[in-house]
Amino acid sequence: MSELATAVFAAQSGAHLLDAPRTARFAAFRRGFDEESYRQDLSRRGVRWVPRGDPAFPAQLRSIHDPPPGLFVRGDATLALLERPSIAVVGARACSAYGASVATTLGRELAAAGVVVVSGLARGIDAAAHRGCLETGSTVAVLGCGIDRDYPRAHATLAVQIAASGLIVSEYAPGVEPAPWRFPARNRLVAGLARATVVVEARERSGALITSDLALDEGREVLAVPGEITSALSKGTNALLRLGATPVTCAGDVLEAIGIEPLPPPDPPALSGPAGRVRAVIADAPAPADELIRRTGLAAGELAAVLAELELLGLVTQADGLYREVMSST
Amino acid sequence: MLARTVTHALVGIDPRRVEVEAHLQQGLPSFAIVGLADRACQEAKERVRSGISSAELEWPTKRRITVNLAPAALRKEGSGFDLPIALAVLAASYQVPPEALEGHAAVGELALDGRLRPVPGALVAAEGARRSGLTHLVCAAESGAEVALAGIAPVGVHHLAEAVAYLRGERDPPEPPPPADDFETLAGIPDLADVRGQERARRALEVAAAGGHNLLLAGPPGSGKTMLARRLPGILPLLGDDASLEVTRIHSVSGVLPPGNGLIRVPPFRAPHHSASVAALIGGGGGMPRPGEVSLAHHGILFLDELPEFQRPALEALRQPLEDGYLTVVRVAGRVVFPARFQLVAAMNLCPCGARGDGTAHCACTPERVQRYREKLSRALLDRFDLLLTVPRPRAGDLAGAPGEASAAVRERVLGARRRLREHAPQRTQPADELLTRAVERLPLSGRGRARVARVAATIAALAGADAVEPEQLAEALSYRPPVELSE
Numbered sequence: 044m045s046e047l048a049t050a051v052f053a054a055q056s057g058a059h060l061l062d063a064p065r066t067a068r069f070a071a072f073r074r075g076f077d078e079e080s081y082r083q084d085l086s087r088r089g090v091r092w093v094p095r096g097d098p099a100f101p102a103q104l105r106s107i108h109d110p111p112p113g114l115f116v117r118g119d120a121t122l123a124l125l126e127r128p129s130i131a132v133v134g135a136r137a138c139s140a141y142g143a144s145v146a147t148t149l150g151r152e153l154a155a156a157g158v159v160v161v162s163g164l165a166r167g168i169d170a171a172a173h174r175g176c177l178e179t180g181s182t183v184a185v186l187g188c189g190i191d192r193d194y195p196r197a198h199a200t201l202a203v204q205i206a207a208s209g210l211i212v213s214e215y216a217p218g219v220e221p222a223p224w225r226f227p228a229r230n231r232l233v234a235g236l237a238r239a240t241v242v243v244e245a246r247e248r249s250g251a252l253i254t255s256d257l258a259l260d261e262g263r264e265v266l267a268v269p270g271e272i273t274s275a276l277s278k279g280t281n282a283l284l285r286l287g288a289t290p291v292t293c294a295g296d297v298l299e300a301i302g303i304e305p306l307p308p309p310d311p312p313a314l315s316g317p318a319g320r321v322r323a324v325i326a327d328a329p330a331p332a333d334e335l336i337r338r339t340g341l342a343a344g345e346l347a348a349v350l351a352e353l354e355l356l357g358l359v360t361q362a363d364g365l366y367r368e369v370m371s372s373t
Numbered sequence: 374m375l376a377r378t379v380t381h382a383l384v385g386i387d388p389r390r391v392e393v394e395a396h397l398q399q400g401l402p403s404f405a406i407v408g409l410a411d412r413a414c415q416e417a418k419e420r421v422r423s424g425i426s427s428a429e430l431e432w433p434t435k436r437r438i439t440v441n442l443a444p445a446a447l448r449k450e451g452s453g454f455d456l457p458i459a460l461a462v463l464a465a466s467y468q469v470p471p472e473a474l475e476g477h478a479a480v481g482e483l484a485l486d487g488r489l490r491p492v493p494g495a496l497v498a499a500e501g502a503r504r505s506g507l508t509h510l511v512c513a514a515e516s517g518a519e520v521a522l523a524g525i526a527p528v529g530v531h532h533l534a535e536a537v538a539y540l541r542g543e544r545d546p547p548e549p550p551p552p553a554d555d556f557e558t559l560a561g562i563p564d565l566a567d568v569r570g571q572e573r574a575r576r577a578l579e580v581a582a583a584g585g586h587n588l589l590l591a592g593p594p595g596s597g598k599t600m601l602a603r604r605l606p607g608i609l610p611l612l613g614d615d616a617s618l619e620v621t622r623i624h625s626v627s628g629v630l631p632p633g634n635g636l637i638r639v640p641p642f643r644a645p646h647h648s649a650s651v652a653a654l655i656g657g658g659g660g661m662p663r664p665g666e667v668s669l670a671h672h673g674i675l676f677l678d679e680l681p682e683f684q685r686p687a688l689e690a691l692r693q694p695l696e697d698g699y700l701t702v703v704r705v706a707g708r709v710v711f712p713a714r715f716q717l718v719a720a721m722n723l724c725p726c727g728a729r730g731d732g733t734a735h736c737a738c739t740p741e742r743v744q745r746y747r748e749k750l751s752r753a754l755l756d757r758f759d760l761l762l763t764v765p766r767p768r769a770g771d772l773a774g775a776p777g778e779a780s781a782a783v784r785e786r787v788l789g790a791r792r793r794l795r796e797h798a799p800q801r802t803q804p805a806d807e808l809l810t811r812a813v814e815r816l817p818l819s820g821r822g823r824a825r826v827a828r829v830a831a832t833i834a835a836l837a838g839a840d841a842v843e844p845e846q847l848a849e850a851l852s853y854r855p856p857v858e859l860s861e
Contacts, residue, residue, distance in 0.1 A: 166744075197748075331765040331767075333570050352848050
């Protein structure tokens with residue numbers, strides 16, 4: 044039962060430890076460490092501690108070659124959530140509207156199919172995937188800092204929403220500051236918790252590619268979302284595809300990769316008249332409102348009404364003035 | 374000998390009666406102004422002395438001259454006291470018959486050669502004179518038209534000598550200025566016909582005009598945000614009599630009223646630069662508070678370009694006037710209430726570098742920078758915008774089109790919608806209500822957001838000439854809600 048002592052010692056000494064070190068310093072620390080009162084303190088703060096030896100420790104994560112001594116967990120879901128089929132959705136922080144839209148849809152549809160999406164609570168793709176999940180299910184966020192932090196700060200609200208139905212986990216004890224070197228370590232947990240990893244958008248040298256490398260090292264499936272070959276944001280994902288990653292064209296592709304029967308696609312809403320015309324134009328390529336007006340001949344007010352309807356139906360999304368089609372689920 | 378004239382000091386945009394008493398005594402020659410006069414007012418001594426000499430009148434020598442501005446507790450500012458002081462001194466020395474001053478107020482600045490210069494706030498001084506029961510206001514000839522608006526006879530003169538001649542009865546009162554044309558011309562306002570393409574933004578502008586909604590346009594530079602905003606006054610109804618007098622008064626006090634013009638009938642358009650201080654924006658400054666840009670935009674439009682670049686305190690200071698339609702400025706010199714019921718139109722880029730939303734440019738902003746840029750706008754402020762619209766940079770095809778609809782046609786529809794909203798505001802039908810409920814469940818839409826959508830939907834229905842709000846109109850209103858990027 045030395046895992047907690049190891050994790051706390053690692054937090055206090057600023058080291059990254061997988062096992063109890065055989066040093067005099069650690070021995071001295073351990074003698075003075077009151078595990079019982081530390082545990083009470085944790086539970087007062089709503090944090091659970093799952094040591095590596097505990098049967099509740101996710102089997103998927105235990106099987107990687109460098110599992111953490113244990114996991115700090117907060118959130119309202121039970122630990123069984125970590126045993127459910129899971130997919131890591133990762134990608135660039137500075138993502139495009141296309142990437143964000145794809146990540147949101149993937150999150151939404153994977154969660155709807157009962158799959159748990161694991162990601163890193165970072166900006167961009169991570170946050171979009173988490174948000175998508177929250178619409179239809181629960182999700183797991185892995186932190187690269189102490190369990191008591193919400194990093195980045197801007198995602199504090201998102202973290203609260205995730206914790207309300209899902210889990211936030213970290214291998215780091217409360218008080219550990221975020222540091223650049225901890226994020227690759229965090230990525231190994233993201234990949235380790237998931238049966239497969241989907242990279243949505245990644246530059247040539249991206250943290251998301253570290254995650255996919257780690258997943259490959261553990262023999263897990265890696266999938267990538269194709270992007271425009273001229274976009275720097277898709278250089279990394281397109282390179283993965285060239286190396287043989289499975290391309291993702293819909294949530295069904297991802298479910299298939301982990302052997303889950305995709306849900307039958309819901310009947311596409313029958314769109315008649317102007318809504319159908321507008322959707323057909325958007326399906327060709329993302330377009331600003333004025334181009335839609337020019338190509339459909341609708342008045343500005345009529346078009347605005349149609350676009351709001353399409354957005355409500357979840358068929359179209361808008362970012363930076365461009366309307367684009369939401370990825371279809373089949 | 375003691376003589377007295379009446380003038381009016383400005384307290385905010387209100388006149389306060391000030392009696393100017395001049396007392397000449399035997400004694401060591403001196404000239405003192407008492408009664409809490411500020412620097413510009415103290416300098417009146419030199420101007421009055423030179424002015425009187427230049428008008429070939431006699432400066433009372435070998436006399437001790439005391440001028441008192443009463444009530445003494447009120448701080449007096451500016452140069453408008455020159456003329457009343459000069460007239461009081463002249464009356465006290467019998468160069469002007471003291472009884473001739475009865476029924477007259479006076480306001481104006483003297484040049485060293487005795488010519489009279491107009492001062493800001495002549496309209497307010499004239500209103501004060503009328504309220505004091507006076508019938509004439511002696512003022513600079515340029516202020517004549519403005520004074521006549523207050524319903525009092527202007528005695529517009531070019532020179533102190535002219536004023537004296539008039540008071541001595543040696544010449545007829547100067548011709549009253551021809552009734553000034555209302556400053557009604559829409560000619561100076563750019564026309565919407567100049568805007569090619571931008572159909573969606575034009576529509577949003579029309580809805581904003583019809584409902585008096587606050588509008589936020591977000592888009593890269595060159596997408597025509599400023600161009601559109603500047604065309605808003607041209608599609609708004611002209612100001613009614615009361616509103617127009619109020620606006621003219623504020624502009625008169627601020628000294629930005631074009632000389633020789635009558636009432637301001639076109640809703641004012643104010644576009645302060647984003648470096649504007651809080652005082653410049655909401656009013657204040659040293660001494661007696663002066664109206665700021667928000668008050669100059671009263672009954673008109675306040676256009677804030679580059680909204681996130683404004684200082685945060687300046688933006689937060691906008692919240693009171695947006696809520697109440699007036700604001701209170703407290704300074705050492707006094708506490709003043711300024712009217713400030715304006716329509717807020719703002720523009721912003723989508724990111725600090727401006728390239729976002731522009732298909733031809735590459736945005737190099739980090740997500741953190743974009744986030745910080747957008748976070749400068751508080752939720753509370755964003756909540757005040759009924760209409761938010763992202764305006765991407767127009768593509769070549771949009772610009773090649775025919776000229777857009779002219780302002781006059783749009784204005785007709787806006788006037789119709791306003792009439793309808795006033796007389797019989799459209800109510801939501803049941804399907805529209807259901808759509809609104811569905812939207813609240815599906816979208817991040819707060820309680821305030823819901824009310825906002827409902828308001829805009831009523832305006833859109835009124836524009837369509839409908840008696841009830843149908844789902845299509847509600848759907849259009851939904852499309853002007855804040856985009857996800859800004860609402861989180």
